[in-house]
Amino acid sequence: MTVSFTLNGKSTTVDVPLGRSLFDFLRGSGIFSVKFGSDKGEAGCDTVLINGRAFNASLVLMHSVAGKEVETLESLVEDGKLHPLQQSFLDAGAMQSGYTAPGMIMSIIALLRENPYPTEEDIRDALAGNLDRETGYVKPVQAVMDYLASRCIELVEMKNTNKNSC
Amino acid sequence: MAEMKYIGKKTPRVDGYSLVTGQPVFADDVHLNDLLHIKILRSPYAHAKIVHIDVSEVLKMKGVVDVITHKDITPRYFTTAGQGYPEPSAYDTLILDSKVRYVGDRVAIVAAESVEIAEVALEKIVVKYEKLPSIFDIREAVDNPSILHKGEDKAGIADFNRNIAGHFDAEVGDVKKGFAESKQIFEKEYSLPYVQHCHIEPHVALTWIDENNRLVIRTATQVPFHVRRIISRILDFPMSRIRVIKPRVGGAFGGKQEILTEDVCAAVTLRTHRPSRLELTRAEEFHASRTRHPQIVKFKIGVNEDFTFNAIEMNILENSGAYGPHALTVMSVTASKSLGLYRSPNIRVNATAVYTNLPVAGAYRGYGAPQGFFPLESLVDEIANELGLDPVELRHINYVREGDDVPIAQILGEGREGFPVVIRSCGLHQCLEEGEKLIRWNDLRKGKKSGIFRRGVGVAIAAQGSGIAGIDMGSVFIKMNEDASFNLNLGATDIGTGSDTAMAQIAAEVLDVPVEKIIVYSSDTDLTPFDAGAYASSTTFISGGAVKKAAEEAKRQILERGKKLLKVDKAEIEDQYVVAADGKRISYQEVCTKTLYTEEQMQIMATASHTSFDSPPPYNATFADVTVDTETGFVTVNKIVSVTDIGQVINPQMAEGQVEGSIPQSLGYALSEFLVFDNKGSPLNLNFNDYHIYTAIDMPEIVTKFVHTHEPKGPFGAKAVAEIPINGPAPALANAIFNACGVRIRELPITPEKILNALPKD
Incomplete structure (x- = not known):
């Protein structure tokens, strides 16, 4: 079966057996940020974005991504520079083993596209499908809050700069 | 001491960049050419003999490369426990055996060109079983006519004829006399369930023969050197030709202190000369890897007029499951950590680990200590309430102090008698004082306890160790x-x-x-x-x-x-x-x-x-603030305060992370996690929907604090942090529930039904 879709910004056409999951395809293609955690996707460490929304790659079959845009954690780093949310995860110590970090980060990216000003409750809701046995979710949630705070400061500074220039 | 530049300072992780960008750093993040995928056929029966096994049809299948049964492997008994050598665990396990002892035990191994082919192949293996009587009740194991391990060739089983995997007893002082002299005696029994580690990365191993004709094992393990030693012996392959690589590991908590994949993978690679991969499914993780040891623990404490403890007696009945990895040492830690917490001139412990036809228990964060502290800290709370004392005060009166010897901990050691134990640093006083403030102890403890929603607070203190004295x-x-x-x-x-x-x-x-x-x-x-x-x-x-x-x-x-x-x-x-x-x-x-x-x-x-002949205990006080809905029995945890003495903190952010990660594991132990079995020993909840671990929306507010002590035996004054914070939350919650609604549950997990059944009916 031939499937054409966009993978991390690149148009991609692949030939895959019928019934191949997106998870198996991605890992088979060397996209290793997508992790196995459970047989039915309940762990959430296989979270990717499809047309901007978070999905469990294990539960998505390849034929269903035809014509769609698939994004994984690999798309976040630009010119060797971390996405500010990744930097927040690093600074807040939001990882222990780091096995679940890619899935959590992708869930948050999906949240932020839908709701750029989430509350802590929104953040927790967005992470509810990302099981983690190491952090108690304390520092991951903190990392997102820190990221939002730094972005607010940036916005305020931008506004101030604009005022000054007026 | 001079001001330190890096110790105790916030320091980003050395592997942080690779982790946050999803680099291929874990065991399975590698592509190998010509890779074989392995699946394991597991027993549907709790106890049976394999009387016939036929793999001829399977071998004819396209894509199936190798099938291994017990007939193909030279039997060499070993323990899956990766411990110091010689191991204190029984050599009661084979890679494949002609007998199966729990639902999920290994029957056969298939290696194929794809996972799908291997899965189909499993169904085509013809096995005839002769079912044997099973033991599911831990109290019925000893002297049961059904014997799990007829142990002619096995070593290290305490008494295989009686299904006893391990046993010890020890006494300091004279406990009989101690109780006779005590003003009041309190005695209660507590029960701890089967729970699983749930590290999100499963057990996974890859093996191949490298360009120098050596066997490489790339595996998610906590014990690479033990893997090399054990694999060399059980596969009779020279150690000089084995290399074990431990990449980044995605959580372990003791579960990866076991040989559960490496032996199978290595056997396939040595037979086929092809790279092989075995990753356990989540269902296999739940019932066919390892669990925390279930235990029934009885504590008896004799109290003097001045509220000091005069005698403590502890009885442990431990369920090791079908095999005995860590059976003896886990319960010796159950005893030594809890009995090392309070001063008492007379202490006795009697402990027995038994075999049953249920999943195999093993090492799990805390290594037996949580099974001891839930009973001990529940009973101390019960005593305080009976005597009309503040539970914090009763603890202040009795816990160990700097300069104390702990002779019982020396006698118990870990699997064998240990070394003199002297407490050189102990921050329990500060831990309790700090925690009381942060939880608002007096206000909430004495607050109103009526209406549908009732709020209460509870406390528990605990100790752990820092490495194994004289062994690590x-x-x-x-x-x-x-x-x-x-x-x-x-x-x-x-x-x-x-x-x-x-x-x-x-x-x-x-x-x-x-x-x-x-x-x-x-x-x-x-x-x-x-x-x-x-x-x-x-x-x-x-x-x-x-x-x-x-x-x-x-x-x-x-x-x-x-x-x-x-x-x-x-x-x-x-x-x-x-x-x-x-x-x-x-x-x-x-x-x-x-x-x-x-x-x-x-x-x-x-x-x-x-090495160290000391294992200085870190200490912790955990406080829980809960609200019980008396109409449904549902417990809402409002806040957990965890105050810990780990000596000098090396990396504050990572140390906090250890505490914050321990708490939900213990909350699950207390409230939501347990494996459920049917009457044939088949586990029923083998996924994260049916076995509930804490998610981001279940979490209460967490407050983590460290008090400052200096441990003279540790590097820069440091003690350990990884396990200590997991001991407190479960008993603190049970005590908070009692404080809230007067219900005392002595069997984990504390489910809404148990609370509802125990609440007085109007």
């Missing part, structure tokens, strides 16, 4: 490079704890270079020296001790070479320079470069090993 060993190799960076190669196994970073901080502090200058490479049996492994909260304390010694020796060499190059007798190290009294100085870079290339050439390098 860590070793290190360090070498200097021209740019004043250092390679730190060590056996210590970072399993997601961040120990690589903590080790780099220790080396950086000694050598007076920034942490970025320390290049850490850990746990590869070819490239790093030995380490007993990442368990028993040992890495910071034991391996950290080795790092400190090796770094000190490297620093001595730098100073010596610097003095020679400066042609002076006396000099000091200052900010990456060797500085003489007259102000002449030479940089680290120059010292190293000249030493490598021109002046009396040599490599500045050092090795060191470290």
Whole structure:
């Protein structure tokens, strides 16, 4: 079966057996940020974005991504520079083993596209499908809050700069 | 002591960049050509003999490369437990056996060109079983006519004829007399369920034969050196031809202190000469890997007029499941950690581990200690309430103090008699004081307890250890490079704890270079020296001790070479320079470069090993604030305060992370997690929908604090942090529930039904 879709910004056409999951395809293609955690996707460490929304790659079959845009954690780093949310995860110590970090980060990216000003409750809701046995979710949630705070400061500074220039 | 630059300071993780960008650093993040995929046929019966097994149809299937049954493997009994050698666990396990002892036990191994083919092949294996009577009730195991391990060839089983995997008893003082003298005696029994580690990365191993005809095992393990030793023996393959690589590990908690995949993978690779991969499914993780040991624990405490404890007696009945990895040592930790918490002149313990036809228990964070502290800290709370005392006050009266001996802990050791135990640092007083404030103890404890929603608070204190005294060993190799960076190669196994970073901080502090200058490479049996492994909260304390010694020796060499190059007798190290009294100085870079290339050439390098005959206990006080809905029995946890004494904190952010990660595991233990079995021993909840671990929306507010103590035996005064915070939350919650609604549940987990059934009916 031939499937054409966009993978991390690149148009991609692949030939895959019928019934191949997106998870198996991605890992088979060397996209290793997508992790196995459970047989039915309940762990959430296989979270990717499809047309901007978070999905469990294990539960998505390849034929269903035809014509769609698939994004994984690999798309976040630009010119060797971390996405500010990744930097927040690093600074807040939001990882222990780091096995679940890619899935959590992708869930948050999906949240932020839908709701750029989430509350802590929104953040927790967005992470509810990302099981983690190491952090108690304390520092991951903190990392997102820190990221939002730094972005607010940036916005305020931008506004101030604009005022000054007026 | 001089102000420290790197110890106790916020330090980003040395592996942080690779983790946050999803680099291929975990065991399974590799593509191997010609890879075989392995699946295991598992027993549908709890206890049966395999009377016939036919794989002929399977071998004819396209894509099936190898099928292994018990007939194909030379039987060599071993323990799956990766412990010090000789192991204190029974040699009662085979790679494949002609008998199965629990639902999920291994029956056969299939290696195929794809996972799908291997899965289909499993269904085509024809097996005839002769069912045997099963034991599911832990109380019926001893002297049951059905015997799990007729142990002619097996070693280390306490009494196989009676299904006893391990046993000990010990006494200090005279407990009978102690109870006779006590003013009041309290006695209760508590029960702890089957729970599973739930590390999100499953057990996974890949094996291949490398270009030098050696067997490489790339595996998610806590114990690479034990893997090498055990695989060499059970597959009769020379150790010199085995290399075990531990990449980053996605959580372990004791579950990866076991050989559960490596033996199968290695057997397939040695038979087929092809790379092989075995990853357990989540269902297999739940019932066919390892669990925490279920126990029934009885405590009896005799109290004097002045509320001091005069006698403590503990009885442990432990369910080891179908095999005995860690059976003896886990319950010896159950006893030694809880019995080491309070002063009492008379102490007795009697412990028995039994075999049943249920999943196999093993090492799990806390290693038996949580099973001891839930009963002990529940009973101490019950005593305080009976006597009309503040539960915090009763603890202040009785816990151990700095300078105390703990003779019972010495007698119990871990699997064999240990070493004298003296408490040199104990921050329990501060832990309780700090925690009381943070939880608003007095207000909430004495607040109104009526209406539908009732709020209460509870407390529990606990101890753990720092490595295993006289058993654990860590070793290190360090070498200097021209740019004043250092390679730190060590056996210590970072399993997601961040120990690589903590080790780099220790080396950086000694050598007076920034942490970025320390290049850490850990746990590869070819490239790093030995380490007993990442368990028993040992890495910071034991391996950290080795790092400190090796770094000190490297620093001595730098100073010596610097003095020679400066042609002076006396000099000091200052900010990456060797500085003489007259102000002449030479940089680290120059010292190293000249030493490598021109002046009396040599490599500045050092090795060191470290062991300890002490295992200084870290201490913790955990407070829980809960609301009980008396109409449904549902418990809402409002807040957990965890205050911990781990001596000098090496990396505050990572230490907090250890506490924050422990709490939900213990909350699950207390409230929501347990494996459920049908009446044939089949487990029923083998996924994360049916087995509930804490999610981001279930979490209460968490407050983490450390109190300052200095442990003279630890590197820079440090003790261990990994396990101590998991002991407190479960008993603190049970005590808070009692405080809220007067219901005392002595069997975990505390489900809404249990609370509802215990509430007085209107």
